[in-house]
Amino acid sequence: MKSKKTNIAHPLTGRILHIPRMSTEAALTMAASFRSIGVNARVSPPSDDNTLVLGALHTTGEECLPQRVVMGNFFKIIRSPGFKASEHAFLMPTSSGPCRFGQYMNLFKKALKDEGFEDALVFSPTSSDGYEGIAGNQIRFLRTGWRAIIIADILRKLRLMYRPYEKDSGSTDELHQLALEKVCSILSDGRPGLRHQLRQLVDALNEIVDSYELLPLNSSLGSRPLIGVVGEIYLRFNSFSNQDVLRRIEQHGGEAWIADIGEWVWYTNFEERRKLKEAKKQFSLEMVRVKIRHYLQHRDETALLKPFKSIFASRPEACIDEILNLSRPYLPAEQALGEMTINTGKVIAFQQAGCAGVVDISPFACMNGIVTEVIYPHVSRDLRGFPIKIFYFDGVPAQLDRDLEIFMEQAQGYGKKMTKSKIQMTNSK
Ligand code: SF4
Incomplete structure (x- = not known):
């Protein structure tokens, strides 16, 4: 993979990128989005007791639980047989504001160094630019990644709406897994154009709605x-x-x-606009860029939510401004x-x-x-x-x-x- 601007190889070239498993749905769809631009992305392993043991080795007890869990899972990978630091990268998004997560990238880098794995890459996009640095300026990734987040939110919501009412225990989770596999195979395919990708995703979501409507239930939804x-x-x-x-x-x-997770993305967009206004840049190129991104994100979200119009009618989401x-x-x-x-x-x-x-x-x-x-x-x-x-x-x-x-x-x-x-x-x- 090459960076468009400099023609220098992207730092992720030749590495496996490990994605933290915050929400399993979003981790899977994001990994698929990275694969669509040629990054060998994988979701980090599920957490267990060993996660906390490994997380505690490089923390002092002052850090929050998310940090210990993310680091513990990464160290499970690092300590697996045959691990070669130069072949791996770890996604660790950072953020500004009243959150310690922004510091944790440095803590993780130090832990890697202490253990002699400094050749591993810590890949850290930030919320202050709407996570644009996530893959250079690759529009394809930004669009696919956004669609991945929306779809993960949709599938999670659908599962939570149906699971309490299922007749056969486990049937909703099974359907959810199949739905994820279906959308991930579309998201990870980098060949179709973005418009075609959206059509394929909407078709898949329509099929997913049909399969949910056939799920045997014990009582009516929403009771x-x-x-x-x-x-x-x-x-x-x-x-x-x-x-x-x-x-x-x-x-x-x-x-x-x-x-939803998407709510946080809308919030980072709001913050970007607010800061530009504060800096008296409401009529700047940066503001135009932010507004175009907002427009495209909104358009994608509307298209992807369309198949769920009637199912989600009783679960309306307030927008970030509201x-x-x-x-x-x-x-x-x-x-x-x-x-x-x-x-x-x-x-x-x-x-x-x-x-x-x-x-x-x-x-x-x-x-x-x-x-x-x-x-x-x-x-x-x-x-x-x-x-x-x-x-x-x-x-x-x-x-x-x-x-x-x-x-x-x-x-x-x-x-x-x-x-x-x-x-x-x-x-x-
Ligand atoms: S908001 Fe930030 S500081 Fe608080 S738990 Fe999450 S990552 Fe840690």
């Missing part, structure tokens, strides 16, 4: 209390780190609706950055969309969770006692089930209260 799930982006998608809390919500009688506006009375986006602001707005958006409660998944000692813990009681009070429960994780198994049982009772009570007041309002009209 359980809907539980919104927000929180730190790595932990809320990584089932190992969050002790499979989504499945536990289902076991306790709920249906989980999780905030989310940040909802958050504004508590945490204005111009003054409070990152996930704490998005999560606060999203909790309200979930309530407005009919959720009976929200679960927030936070790593122990992360600033985002600490701030929202103070904010949520105010949000809950303003929404007439809306149940919001933060679950903290630090890699040590926590007793979730008892707390979830109590939370689900509160959520059911809130759902009934809201239904009753809606009926009263309708009757009084």
Whole structure:
């Protein structure tokens, strides 16, 4: 693979790029997108107890759980037989704002050096430029990668909508796996043009809708209390780190609706625009570039969501501007950055969309969770006692089930209260 600008070989040439398994869906579709531009990309292995042991070897205990899990899984690869550092690269996206992840790339580089593996490459695109550095300026990758994120979000949402109602245990997960394989084979093919790729993806998604509609169910979709799930982006998608809390919500009688990954991308776009305006560059070439990217991303998202118009009608997603506006009375986006602001707005958006409660998944000692813990009681009070429960994780198994049982009772009570007041309002009209 060659860089367009300099004609110098791209640093990923000849290496295997390992993608962290934040959300399995997104890791698989992103790896497929990298393969479409000739990068030999693989998803890092699933986490297990050894992940935490290896992660702890190069950390002091001050680092957050996402860092320990990502590094531990990378070290599982590094310590596998026959590993040759010069043939491998590790994707470690970084970010600015109140997040320590931006520092973790340096920590990982140091750990590689300490173990004598400094020839391995740490590949780190950043959120401050909308992750454009992810593969030079390769438009193809940026478009395919964005489609990969949207599709991962769609397939995850579909699985969560159907799984609690399936008649045959495991049938939704099986369908989900087949759907992922289908879309990944399209995403990884670098030959068709971008327009043709989009058509192929939409056709595949239509087939996936058909197969879901044939799935035998026990009861009708949407008949359980809907539980919104927000929180730190790595932990809320990584089932190992969050002790499979989504499945536990289902076991306790709920249906989980999780905030998307795409939401973070929309947020980084918002931040880019905000910073350009702040620097008085609203009429600059940079702003035009950001707006064109926004337009194309929006167009792709609309096309990919079209097959799900009726299925997702009862699960409308608030756009990032709406989310940040909802958050504004508590945490204005111009003054409070990152996930704490998005999560606060999203909790309200979930309530407005009919959720009976929200679960927030936070790593122990992360600033985002600490701030929202103070904010949520105010949000809950303003929404007439809306149940919001933060679950903290630090890699040590926590007793979730008892707390979830109590939370689900509160959520059911809130759902009934809201239904009753809606009926009263309708009757009084
Ligand atoms: S948001 Fe918090 S938990 Fe997540 S990577 Fe940043 S510092 Fe760690």
